[in-house]
Amino acid sequence: MPYTTRITLSANRQINSWGLAEPIWMEVLLHLYQTLAANPQAVLLSLPNFPSSMLYYFTVQDPEHADLLHEFMFQVTYHADEQHLDVLRGSYWRHIGGIPDN
Amino acid sequence: MQSSVLLRHTRDRLNSLRQLVEPPQIEVLPLTPEDYEDLVNLVLEFPDSYRRVVDAEFRRLFTERSRSVAELQQVRCELADMADRYTAMVQSVEQDPALRTPAGQQPLFRTSLAKLSDAVATLQRDKARVLADWPVGDAAELAQAAIEHEQGRCIPVDEAFAQMRGISVEELHRRLETHKAKRKEYGWE
Numbered sequence: 001m002p003y004t005t006r007i008t009l010s011a012n013r014q015i016n017s018w019g020l021a022e023p024i025w026m027e028v029l030l031h032l033y034q035t036l037a038a039n040p041q042a043v044l045l046s047l048p049n050f051p052s053s054m055l056y057y058f059t060v061q062d063p064e065h066a067d068l069l070h071e072f073m074f075q076v077t078y079h080a081d082e083q084h085l086d087v088l089r090g091s092y093w094r095h096i097g098g099i100p101d102n
Numbered sequence: 103m104q105s106s107v108l109l110r111h112t113r114d115r116l117n118s119l120r121q122l123v124e125p126p127q128i129e130v131l132p133l134t135p136e137d138y139e140d141l142v143n144l145v146l147e148f149p150d151s152y153r154r155v156v157d158a159e160f161r162r163l164f165t166e167r168s169r170s171v172a173e174l175q176q177v178r179c180e181l182a183d184m185a186d187r188y189t190a191m192v193q194s195v196e197q198d199p200a201l202r203t204p205a206g207q208q209p210l211f212r213t214s215l216a217k218l219s220d221a222v223a224t225l226q227r228d229k230a231r232v233l234a235d236w237p238v239g240d241a242a243e244l245a246q247a248a249i250e251h252e253q254g255r256c257i258p259v260d261e262a263f264a265q266m267r268g269i270s271v272e273e274l275h276r277r278l279e280t281h282k283a284k285r286k287e288y289g290w291e
Contacts, residue, residue, distance in 0.1 A: 004258060005259040006257060006258050007256055007258075007259050008247060008250045008251065008256050009256075010247065012265075014235065015266070016266045023284070025263075026277065029259065029263045029274075029278060030281065030282070033278075047170060047171050048168065048169075048170040048171075049170050049171060049172065050171040055167070057164065057167065063287075063288035063290075073163060073237045075238065087256075087259065088250070089237060089238070089243075093160045
C-alpha cells in the first residue's frame with residue numbers, strides 16, 4: 001500500500017531556501033510525493049547505528065547544463081501509523097562533473 | 103573515525119596559522135612589516151581552503167553512503183569548529199595591539215586588515231551552509247526533529263510545496279502533471 005509523504009516545517013524551510021529552478025523543484029516534489037511514497041523499501045537506505053531514520057538519495061541532471069548535477073538527500077522516518085513517511089531534514093548539493101558511480 | 107585527508111590538512115593548516123598568530127609567538131619573534139603582511143595574506147587565503155573542504159565533504163555525503171550518523175555528526179562538528187577557531191584567530195589579528203602597530207604605519211597593511219572582515223563573513227556563510235544543509239544535525243536538532251515528527255507537526259508534501267509557491271494544491275497538481283509530460287524532454291526518462 002502506498003504511503004503518504006509528509007514533511008516537517010524545518011525541512012520545508014530548507015527546500016525553500018535552496019532556490020531551485022522550477023523543473024528541479026518539481027522533480028524534488030515528484031521524488032518525495034510519488035517515487036518515495038510508492039515504494040519506500042526500494043529507495044531508502046539505512047544508516048549504521050541509526051535505526052529510527054533512513055536516507056533517500058537522488059540525483060537530478062540539470063536540463064540545461066548536462067554536466068551539472070543536483071544531488072539530494074533526505075532523512076526519512078516511518079510514522080507509527082504505517083501510513084505516513086515523514087521527511088525530517090534535507091541536504092542539497094550542486095555538483096559539476098559526471099554522474100556518480102553509486 | 104578517521105577524517106578525510108583534506109579535512110585533516112585544512113585543520114592542520116589552521117592550527118599552523120594559529121600558532122603564528124598567538125601572542126606568545128609574536129612576542130618571541132617580533133614581526134617585521136613584511137612578515138605582518140605575509141601573515142595577513144596567509145590568513146586571508148584560508149577561506150578558500152575552507153570552502154574547498156566544505157565542497158569536498160558535501161560531495162562525500164553522496165559518494166560515501168555508508169558512514170554512520172556519529173561519523174556524519176563529527177564531520178559537521180569539525181567543520182563548524184574550524185570556522186569558529188578561524189573567526190577567533192582573525193579577531194586576535196585585528197585587535198592585538200602588537201600586530202596592529204605596524205599596520206598603523208603602512209597604508210598597504212590597513213587595506214589587508216580591512217579584507218579580514220570580508221574573509222570572516224565569507225567563511226561564516228560557508229559554515230552556515232554546513233549547519234543548515236548537512237543531512238544529520240546534532241543531538242539537539244535530532245531531538246527537535248523527533249518531537250516535530252511525534253507530535254505530528256508535519257504537513258503533506260504537496261501542501262508544503264503548494265505553500266512554498268503560494269498556490270493551491272490543485273494548481274500544484276496541474277503543474278506536476280505538466281512537469282511529468284516534460285520529463286522526457288529534459289532527458290529524465
